[in-house]
Amino acid sequence: MHKIEKLFDINTLLMTLFSSLETIREEKGIELIYDMQATIPRELRGDSAVLLRLLTKILTFVFQNTDKKEIILSLEAPEDFMYEEPISFKIQKTNIDKEKILKFLETNLSKDLEMLEGKIIYERDVDIYLDIPFMINELGYRRHYRLPAASMLGKKVLLIGESEQVSQSIKKMFNYFLYDVDVGLDAFKSKGNDLTPYDILIIEDKYNTEELEHIIARVQQNIPLKYVLLQDDHHVEHKTISVSTHLIKPATEESVFELIVSLFKNEKDHREIRIQTKENIVDLEKILQVHKHNEKHVNPSTKYEENLKSMIEKRREIDLPVLDTKTGEENTKKMGLKYANELKNFLDSFDRSDIYFREIVNEKSIHKIKEFCIDLEKHAKLIGAENILKLAETVSLIFVYNKLELLPIYPGKYHIELQKLITEIKKELRIK
Known part of the structure; x- marks a missing residue:
């Protein structure tokens, strides 16, 4: 072969890989963490399509069968990648029966492993362990990530995250660039709650508050502290007064490299001598504990639901026409159809469909809701019914993420929008 x-x-x-597993990750409330050794080359030669397929199969199996809420995929390579x-590729502590895994x-995996010339390693303390050979792109290339300027070297980081395993994984990636990293509030307290020595402060986005941002902004007047929010990929960004940028989970060596470059690309080559002042003393533990005390515990699925609601709210803010005849005429012309005929077809197909939609929502008939939304989107887009199209897309979004409990308000909304659209169509067709 x-x-x-x-x-x-x-x-x-x-x-x-992370994106392809989005649905099952969110359904099970599992955080996928990448733990990459510094010896992993940035660019490799091999069959990436088969590797992606193989890793997708493995993680799908793990997510379906584990009761753990954090799964770490470790990547390791020899020190001298000649x-x-x-x-x-290793996964440990899945709480899945070893015989079932094997x-x-x-x-x-036998066919994919054969194509990759890989093999299963049987080790008692590792649930899944595969060795797969890859070629390095450039022979003798030891440092796989090289910071482009001296001003980016020798930085100190304070990292405060919700998960110890995520934090340790990110710390290892910063260590590759010889950055000194303190993890957690205890490490910060041992330094006297003083932010003066730090170049970067990374805090989990759920801990960020307006109060904290104002405190950091005050500190930033004294020292060039970069404030970074550690966030998941569904976070809806908002304007802030002190946040420099964001680090998206799961972090990889490359995303940490890009973060460093973006933070310090305009810095001078020499590091200013910093003088400790009381203004840089911040009791982060007190601030974050107050925030955690005021915040009800939110499990991953609830947090995801809140982010989904945020996306829906953004869609609601978009003001679209009930019937965009210009767009509709262009759409039908491209398909060799007559616009007036398609307007009539919409009336024939969807008049009183609000009653049917209410029924299938009350029944929570997933298959029927899906079919209805697809059909409605198709016809609404064709005739330029922009508002109805937006509503159908929003309902589809709720359906895709299996959050049917958010649906009850939409039959009423659909009734209102449908009546508006029917009125506009009748005006266009001059039907009384």
């Missing part, structure tokens, strides 16, 4: 040796970026593959070396690996 001919082995494919195409060039690919391991970070891009890992982010694609030419072609094995990369180890049966899955041997039954479902």
